Amino acid sequence: MPLSGPAAVYGVPILKGAEMAVEEINAKGGVLGKKLELLSRDSKANADEAVRLARELIIKNNVDFLSGTLTSAEAPAVSTIAKENKIVFLAPTAKTTQLTAPRNLHPYIFRVASNTTIEGRTAAAIIAKWEGVKKIATIAPDYAYGRDAVAAYVEYMKKLRPDIEIVDQQWPKLGEPDFTAFITAQMGKQPDAVFCDVFGGDFVTFVKQAAPLGYFKAIRNRLADGGEVGTTDEAQALGADYPYGIWSDAYDPVIWSGNEPAEHKSFEQRLKTFMRSEYPSGWAIMGYMSIEALADGIKKAGSTDSDKVAKALLGLTFDTPVGKRTFNPATHETESGEFWGEMVKEAAYPFAVIKNPEYIDPTPYMN
Numbered sequence: 472m473p474l475s476g477p478a479a480v481y482g483v484p485i486l487k488g489a490e491m492a493v494e495e496i497n498a499k500g501g502v503l504g505k506k507l508e509l510l511s512r513d514s515k516a517n518a519d520e521a522v523r524l525a526r527e528l529i530i531k532n533n534v535d536f537l538s539g540t541l542t543s544a545e546a547p548a549v550s551t552i553a554k555e556n557k558i559v560f561l562a563p564t565a566k567t568t569q570l571t572a573p574r575n576l577h578p579y580i581f582r583v584a585s586n587t588t589i590e591g592r593t594a595a596a597i598i599a600k601w602e603g604v605k606k607i608a609t610i611a612p613d614y615a616y617g618r619d620a621v622a623a624y625v626e627y628m629k630k631l632r633p634d635i636e637i638v639d640q641q642w643p644k645l646g647e648p649d650f651t652a653f654i655t656a657q658m659g660k661q662p663d664a665v666f667c668d669v670f671g672g673d674f675v676t677f678v679k680q681a682a683p684l685g686y687f688k689a690i691r692n693r694l695a696d697g698g699e700v701g702t703t704d705e706a707q708a709l710g711a712d713y714p715y716g717i718w719s720d721a722y723d724p725v726i727w728s729g730n731e732p733a734e735h736k737s738f739e740q741r742l743k744t745f746m747r748s749e750y751p752s753g754w755a756i757m758g759y760m761s762i763e764a765l766a767d768g769i770k771k772a773g774s775t776d777s778d779k780v781a782k783a784l785l786g787l788t789f790d791t792p793v794g795k796r797t798f799n800p801a802t803h804e805t806e807s808g809e810f811w812g813e814m815v816k817e818a819a820y821p822f823a824v825i826k827n828p829e830y831i832d833p834t835p836y837m838n
């Protein structure tokens with residue numbers, strides 16, 4: 472998991488969530504009478520480094536399973552290592568559809584997160600309803616995640632609103648330190664709205680460079696970002712600089728508006744204590760869920776043998792703080808949706824929050 476660099480704003484809390492799950496499972500006696508041991512490594516959001524670490528963990532540390540990677544560059548690379556070594560690999564956050572595409576699918580890969588098809592199409596459905604939008608632009612990182620999400624967005628938008636024109640597409644690299652050229656080029660095309668998939672520390676950099684140039688004012692804050700910049704992690708990182716009025720998503724809104732599941736309230740209280748934070752991460756839940764799913768798979772298999780656990784995970788339904796999730800036996804994905812809403816300022820909080828977060832059912836967007 473990336474534990475340093477711009478991606479660490481998500482990577483560190485994902486690890487914390489996994490650590491909390493391990494602690495809670497072990498406090499209840501572990502799995503099959505044995506305690507779980509979690510070994511963490513910093514992949515630095517680099518595919519080559521993630522591959523090196525995965526090999527090292529398997530060969531030198533003799534791990535039984537792999538879980539992790541944040542980005543859609545790391546996950547497919549590590550998936551090949553899992554396949555070669557016949558070891559179960561759970562990806563908690565990487566979204567590229569390439570990870571579980573038929574040509575890349577194998578018995579040991581499982582995805583806990585949503586995917587780029589669901590994300591792109593959901594964003595298109597949201598923006599398509601905005602009044603007065605005739606020209607749209609996109610900006611996303613130039614690698615599998617950004618390319619796949621934008622492709623899904625464009626394809627679905629053309630079906631929903633064939634009258635809308637795509638006037639510009641920008642592709643900054645992951646970890647881009649200077650977005651100025653991309654911002655000014657896009658402003659020159661005068662879009663009415665933007666689909667953005669810049670995320671993590673890159674989004675913080677992007678916002679701080681775009682706001683002084685009048686970027687958000689020019690589009691009247693009509694921007695939807697599918698990179699979970701609606702999380703408390705991102706909101707707290709930007710503070711008063713957050714571009715209120717944009718739309719975004721989160722796997723866990725953390726702060727809810729009266730529709731919070733009871734099981735999530737308990738989870739959030741435990742997470743506050745574990746992370747020593749009044750407003751803990753919206754990403755921790757993904758690390759937590761990946762360990763919970765794996766533990767349930769081991770229990771169902773009655774073994775830590777990867778072949779047996781892989782079979783047990785097929786069709787497995789497991790509990791999460793935000794509802795049940797099931798691994799589709801054909802795709803190896805939970806095919807989960809996300810919570811979306813407008814980012815607003817509320818007096819009770821010193822950062823932006825999602826207004827009335829709504830879980831958007833991914834079913835219409837999966838095929």
